Amino acid sequence: xxxxxxxxxxxxxxxxxxxxxxxxWRDSVSGKTFPTINPVTEEVIxxxxxxxxxxxxxxxxxxxxxxxxxPWATMDARDRGQLLHRLADLVEENxxxxxxxxxxxxxxxxxxxxxxxxxxxxxxxxxYAGWADKIHGQTIPVRGNYFTYTKRxxxxxxxxxxxxxxxxxxxxxxxxxxxxxxxxxxxKPAEQTPLTCLRLGELVIEAGFPEGVxxxxxxxxxxxxxxxxxxxxxxxxxxxxDSNTAKIIMSAASQTLKRLTFELGGKSPNVxxxxxxxxxxxxxxxxxxxxxxxxxCCAGSRLFVEESVHEQFVxxxxxxxxxxxLGDPFLAETTQGPQVDKAQYDKILSYIEKGxxxxxxCLTGGEPLEGKGYFIEPTVFANVTDDMEIATDEIFGPxxxxxxxxxxxxVIRRANDTNFGLAAAVWTKDVNKAHIFASAVRAGTVWxxxxxxxxxxxxxxxxxxxxxxRELGEAALANYTDLKTVTMNLG
Ligand code: ADP
Numbered sequence: 001x002x003x004x005x006x007x008x009x010x011x012x013x014x015x016x017x018x019x020x021x022x023x024x025w026r027d028s029v030s031g032k033t034f035p036t037i038n039p040v041t042e043e044v045i046x047x048x049x050x051x052x053x054x055x056x057x058x059x060x061x062x063x064x065x066x067x068x069x070x071p072w073a074t075m076d077a078r079d080r081g082q083l084l085h086r087l088a089d090l091v092e093e094n095x096x097x098x099x100x101x102x103x104x105x106x107x108x109x110x111x112x113x114x115x116x117x118x119x120x121x122x123x124x125x126x127x128y129a130g131w132a133d134k135i136h137g138q139t140i141p142v143r144g145n146y147f148t149y150t151k152r153x154x155x156x157x158x159x160x161x162x163x164x165x166x167x168x169x170x171x172x173x174x175x176x177x178x179x180x181x182x183x184x185x186x187x188k189p190a191e192q193t194p195l196t197c198l199r200l201g202e203l204v205i206e207a208g209f210p211e212g213v214x215x216x217x218x219x220x221x222x223x224x225x226x227x228x229x230x231x232x233x234x235x236x237x238x239x240x241x242d243s244n245t246a247k248i249i250m251s252a253a254s255q256t257l258k259r260l261t262f263e264l265g266g267k268s269p270n271v272x273x274x275x276x277x278x279x280x281x282x283x284x285x286x287x288x289x290x291x292x293x294x295x296x297c298c299a300g301s302r303l304f305v306e307e308s309v310h311e312q313f314v315x316x317x318x319x320x321x322x323x324x325x326l327g328d329p330f331l332a333e334t335t336q337g338p339q340v341d342k343a344q345y346d347k348i349l350s351y352i353e354k355g356x357x358x359x360x361x362c363l364t365g366g367e368p369l370e371g372k373g374y375f376i377e378p379t380v381f382a383n384v385t386d387d388m389e390i391a392t393d394e395i396f397g398p399x400x401x402x403x404x405x406x407x408x409x410x411v412i413r414r415a416n417d418t419n420f421g422l423a424a425a426v427w428t429k430d431v432n433k434a435h436i437f438a439s440a441v442r443a444g445t446v447w448x449x450x451x452x453x454x455x456x457x458x459x460x461x462x463x464x465x466x467x468x469x470r471e472l473g474e475a476a477l478a479n480y481t482d483l484k485t486v487t488m489n490l491g
Pocket of ligand 1: 161162163189191224229245246
């Protein structure tokens, strides 16, 4: 879809704030609501129905019934694919509204919502629409007079818990493979950003998905989220968020031995060798960290620059970072909006303080903007050492830590010296160096001379404590299917 960014963009009307269960919009059982806040004005955008244990229970029952008895259970795989295509069509038809709603609730620049989030959502839904009728098993030559074959069957009712940094895109990453394989869904969007998921719920009904296939319960993590994780009627939990939350979820899910997939945090190394195209690497370093206000699980937050070019590199990088346009996300020229909420804003500012106190050199930024809104200046720290908290902890904000290195062995050792392993990047013109680094770094995704290049067909997920299982690509289908082996006696 062509993006005409010369347009004026405005906040859309909020159309849906209720809970979706079995194809019906309802208030919460408790009658409670919670506010979703505009991160620019700090005012309430809307009150949203607050789901809790009782609502989760109803949603799980609806999802189980749809999985076992409804038309979904017997629908031809190709027809499931058609429904996914229809949903993608409706997202395209409502592109302006959905992108503006995402910007309103999350604070991300409208240019990003329109150029990145929405196109990736549409592409992901269409990619998995294509998979629906291509999921199959094998025939296996076994000993004896038997015929043995395998089938991939849908795992069942999937609880899906997502964060606020890419609200609609995280929905697409979760729904695509679940629907392609024939699972049913209870989705809990993040409490900070429920609005686009709820609007998508309206499009689910319009697309003609059978009732109960997709249920949406907005609410808080320790209440609605926890009830979903513990519910015995749920077969699998797919979670994207903080590594510490994943530990809580893993423990809570152990009682019912649910299948778990996790896409978690990172402290991704972005490594620049002296022989790289330095201008491209500077642009990649800036984009790799500051895109989405630094709120990316794969943000290149540890920037390693080879010693011989460190000084000139940092000088240009600082110029580029400080020229980012911070402000109203509805202006087409804005490149950085506010952080999503007060809690994140406070956390990021406390890390900036730790960086300053710890002796790192704050070369640009380092302050919040005066006035309303959770705006923080793009911040670059140099003279960072590996043991500083700004080099070890996931800050999830516009704070870049620059470290210097001397050679390949050293940078590989330091890049891997972390419990995270989500992503990494390397910038060099030497193809050998690129391969040596890509092979040695312990990360689920490695970008060479690029950063944050995503595609619905390319698997994404973490090594080590950055995740379990993979999202996107064919790999994600394995997370939503169980393998059945059938052996027939031919004797
Ligand atoms: P963040 O710190 O980035 O908000 P979280 O991991 O806390 O990341 O949140 C990601 C998602 O996990 C949100 O939808 C949140 O409501 C949910 N969540 C938080 N705590 C729990 C929990 N104990 N059980 C289930 N879900 C949770």
